[in-house]
Amino acid sequence: MEVESLRSRNGKSMAQPGNTAASGIKRRLRLRNICFGVMGVLIFIIILIVILAFTVFKAKRPVTTIDSVSLSNLKVSLDLARLQVLLNATLDVDLSIKNPNKVGFKYKDSTAQLNYRGQQVGEVPIPAGKISADETVPMNLTLTVMADRLISDSKFLSDVRGGELPLNTFTKIAGKVNVLNMFKIHVVSSTSCNFIVFLSNSSVGDQDCKYKTNL
Incomplete structure (x- = not known):
């Protein structure tokens, strides 16, 4: 029983580094996706502003x-x-x-x-x-x-x-x-x-x- 208990504790302690690495990867992926999303929104806004500047708000001659x-x-x-x-x-x-x-x-x-x-x-x-x-x-x-x-x-x-x-x-x-x-x-x-x-x-x-x- 003591041996099984020791193995169980050792198993848990050995699994912790793997879980930490996996959660770190997920966090990085989440941050990357957020960055890509923000960049996509900014690019869309810039394109929209340029389109408006050259269409609806295009400078006309007084x-x-x-x-x-x-x-x-x-x-x-x-x-x-x-x-x-x-x-x-x-x-x-x-x-x-x-x-x-x-x-x-x-x-x-x-x-x-x-x-x-x-x-x-x-x-x-x-x-x-x-x-x-x-x-x-x-x-x-x-x-x-x-x-x-x-x-x-x-x-x-x-x-x-x-x-x-x-x-x-x-x-x-x-x-x-x-x-x-x-x-x-x-x-x-x-x-x-x-x-x-x-x-x-x-x-x-x-x-x-x-x-x-x-x-």
Whole structure:
């Protein structure tokens, strides 16, 4: 009986190292499976984010549109003694910026310019701001003509005599679209509109606008 008892105790003591090794292997396998599972979930999330970034949340080009241009406070007179044209004029420009993205668009301080035959004759600032997703923001700008720059142009007098003043408005808005707080895409949207000011009735016509956006 003592011999059997001793054998029994020895058997148990010999079996313990085997059980410990087996449980260690199972633990390692369990940890490995957990690691593989976590990695699989992370890979799936990354793939999902990339798919959303290039489909639903794909950066689209904000569009700046000149809705209307009107002329106010136009005063034109001739100084025959000095052979000069005296001019005082203000342009009211209504434009809108549409953000077609599913996220907000932040833009920096910008400007709108008034040009006459390639020369800048007026400027107005556009303060920085933010446009929410799928939102269109209207802007009303007032451009005061720098008359001295017009008068110094040799073609200005002939344009006044003809009753038609060719002008151009140029706006450029730069900002960025933040997709899922991970991808920041810089966007520059510009609009150039050529039009004619008819001095006889202070009206604006023959508008031709071109739009350009760079991502």
